[in-house]
Amino acid sequence: MNDSEYIPKNSESEKGQIILLEQLKYSPTKIILVYESESKISSSTIKDNLNNNILKSIKELEKLNYFTGYSSKQPTERQVLSTRDLFIFELYFNLSTDEALNHYQEIQAQVSEVKGTKLYWTGDVPTLYESREAGKKDISRAELIGLPLTLSALLFIFGSVGAAILPIIVGITTAAITMGIGYFIAGHMPISSHFPNLVTMLGLALGIDYALLMVNRFREELGRNLSIEQAVVKTAGSAGRSIVFSGLAVTVALASMFLIDLSFFRSIAIGGVLVVFFSVLVSNTVLLSLLSIFGKHLDFLSVLHKGYLNSSDESGFWKKVAFFVTRKKPIVLVLATSIFLLVTIIPVFTMKMGIPEPNTLPSDYPSRQGYERYLSVYGDVGNKQIQIVVTLEESLDHLAPAEALYNLTKKIRGVSDILTVSSPFELVGGSTKQESIVNIQNSDNLRRLEELRVVHDRYVVITAVSAYNYNDARIDRVIQDIRNLEFENVEVHVTGSAAVKVDLINRIKERVDAVLYFVFFSTFIILFFAFRSLVLPLKAVLLNFLSIGSSLGLIVLIVQYGIGSELFQMPYTGFIMPAVPIILFCVVFGISMDYEVFLLSRIAEEYKKSGDNTTSTERGLIHTGNIITSAAFVFILIVGVFIFTDIALIKTIGLGLVIAVFLDSTLVRIALVPALMRLLGQANWWMPQRFSSNRKTSLKKDL
Structure with missing residues (x-):
């Protein structure tokens, strides 16, 4: 919880931490060393010798000018384990969390193993360090496993190496450019440790999805016996335009995270906006150039006689699906899917939020093993x-502030579910108020309290122990x-891990409404100008909220309640991390709008030709059903790899995206x-009179 990206700026907990660091000279970073003996030590002499050897090893840290000291936390007789002995030391450093992470290997190098023991490093910094190293491995795993799987899927979708390789090129290029810019930005502002994972995930997925749409449309135009130049122009004017509007919608959704004043969300928003921008840019420049170069040789090295994508086939599977959806059972489908989505939203209202502890890491991580010991x-x-x-x-050597502190301490002791209170008065002793105040004003006692860093001038820290862990919702009330x-x-x-969690969740809750309104109205306006309709954008936005709510409800069931968690290798935590709902909402809203734009663009194109709502909806689904399911399948392959990584946040987001995209590309789109749309009929295309006069001209120009 000391990672600054999660501490709300100007919150009460942050103000308290600043005083602790600047006035009471608390060391910003604490690392815990846990030495475990190989077996139970029976001799006190052997135990003392072992302890001395450990101290000699730790004192090597004095070579580092930022090392400020250590303390020993040896178990009492009641706490001693029966099978082994533990020697526990807390190390203190005058470094911020980020600085400690940069110096972590140097710190480790100073402390050597002690014969007869096994050493475990734990605490915030070791846990963050191992998480970041795991994040690097996760990216490599995504590239080594996800890209070959994606290429195999694209070969099945397109049927040829030439067509399959272009989306891979776009995805890799997008992710690489964004990562490069992110590295530059990191030199000027704090960037989340999860930035590389999320950028890689979204860069590959969005880049490949957009390229898939462009390549498919180019092949379709070539199939109409157009020249290469004409096919490129037609592709840019149709699929390219759809990608621009889709990218705008995704950008709006991701940019909404800027509205939450937390370093973590700002850095994720920066990464997301950059990813979308370069996905759209590369698809509409580099990819179009490659398509013109490949031309009619796009399908070289054919591996299948016919790929899954064949948009001109109107007698096969998608013809039957479109007929069933639009002409046979539209009422049944609307009712059944709506009921399912509404029911799965219910768990969202029972959501609990919490902060992951080291024991949510895989069991083979040393920081988790040390934490458990x-x-x-x-x-x-x-x-x-x-x-x-x-x-x-004033300082405590004055009577009024000493009395004020005594009264304050007494009130804190009276708070329900506070078990113990450690204040300067407990350290100096005193059976009555008068005696306690006399003792605390003693110059020797004040000097000792300053050495213990609980008092400095007019600043004091009191530590209260609650009956509840910081992830227990009841501590919020305390x-x-x-x-x-x-x-x-x-x-x-009031500060500390529990207070930071409370302030973090409150900061998110304060801005949730702003995020929702911003996304709702911005997306509505974008789709309004894209399709010249009031009904279509309103329907799209409302269905997106329904789809996202359903996905988040399923995540709550899996992660918070543990239903099916083993199947997905998800840690059962009993809560949802505060960042998950916001990230899932913003990313999924954007991705869902991708598929909505793909579908509506083609329906609008068909409607311009025929003027018949049912026919245009049916033909639009025939032409885009395969591209939407193909894009979703590829997205799920790329993102799904991250479900089996080691970082709880990335695993949860990966699973949430997989569930959301699956539901959105099947039940919803x-x-x-x-x-x-079939049931709404011509009402889909309703516009106020003053906007509708130029409608047909606009559609013809844009589509």
Whole structure:
């Protein structure tokens, strides 16, 4: 929780942490060393010798000018394990989290293994370091496994190596350019550790999806005996235009994360917007150039007589599907799919949010192993601590601030579900208020309190232990109860992991409405100008909300409730990470709008020709059903690889995207949208009179 990308700026918890660092001189970074003996040590002499050898190893850290000290946390008699002995030390460094990550290998190099023990490094920094290293491996895994799978799928879809290789080129180019720019940006502002994973995931998926649409349309135009130049122009004017509007819709959805004032969301928004921009740019420039070069030799090295994509075939599978959806059972399909989507949304209303602990990492990670050994002795007391940072009007050697601090401490003890309170008064002793105040004003006691870093001038820190872990929703109420207390002549900031979580979730909740409204109205306007209709964009946006809600509901069932979690190798946490709903909403909204634009563009094109809603909807589905399912299949292959990575956030987002795209490309775009358009009839194309006069001219020009 010390990773600054998740700490809300100007929040109460951040203000408290700043005082701890700047005034009370807390070390910004703490690393925990857990030495585990090979077996139970029976001799106290051997144990002392082992402890001394460990101390000699740790003291090598004094060579580092940013090392500020250590403390020993040896188990009491009650905490000693029966099968082995643990030697636990906390190391303190005058480094920020990011600086500690950069120096982590140097820190490790100073501490050597001690014979007869096994050393585990744990705490925030080791956990983040291992997570980032895992992220690099995940990207390599996606490239080594995901790209060959995707190429195989494209060979099946197109039937030839020439057509299949172009989307791969676009996807790799998009991801590489965005990663390069991201590396430059990282030198000027903080970038999330998840930036590379998400950029790789979206860059490959969007780049390949857009290129797939362009290549398919180019092949279709060549099949109409157009020249290469004419086919390129026609492709740019139809598929290229669809990609531009689709890219705008995706960009709007991803850019909405800028509205949440958190470093994590800003960096993900930057990556997402760049990915979409370059996906659209490369598809409409580099890809069009390659298509003109390949020309009628696009299908060289044919591996199948006929690929899955054959848009001109109107007598096969998609003809039957379109007839069933638009002419045979539209009412049944609208009712059945709507009921399913609405039912699966229900778990969203039971969603709980929490922050992952090291034990959500795979069991073979040393930081998790060390954390579990630490917990086996001390339990999760550290995860139940709440820090109350107090700013007095004067230093404690004055009577009024000493009395104010005593009264404040007494009020905190009275908060429900606070088990213990550690304040300066407990450290100096005193059976009465008067005696406690006299003791705390003793100059020797004040000097000792400053050495312990609980008092400095007029700044004081009090540590309270709650009955609940920071991921237990009940601790939110405890923190709020403390914040609601009325204190006289003092300024109080509640901080610590639990308080950061509360402030993080509150910051997200404060901006959720703004994100939803921004995405809703911006997308509506884009689709309004794309299709010259009020009904089509409104329907598209509302169905997207329905589709995303259903996907998020299924994620809650899997991750929070553990239903099917083993099948997807998902860690059962009992909560959803705060970033997941926002990222899934923004990304899925954009991707879903991709498929909506693909479908509606072709339906609008057919409607311009025939003027008949049912016929145009049917023919639009015939021509795009295969491209939508192909694009979705490729997207699922690329993103699905990330489900089997080691980072909980990336796994959850990967699974959420797979579920969302599967539902959207089948139930929603292939069944619900065309069936609903069939039932709405000519109302789909309704426009106010002042806009409708130029409608046919606009459609002809744009399509």
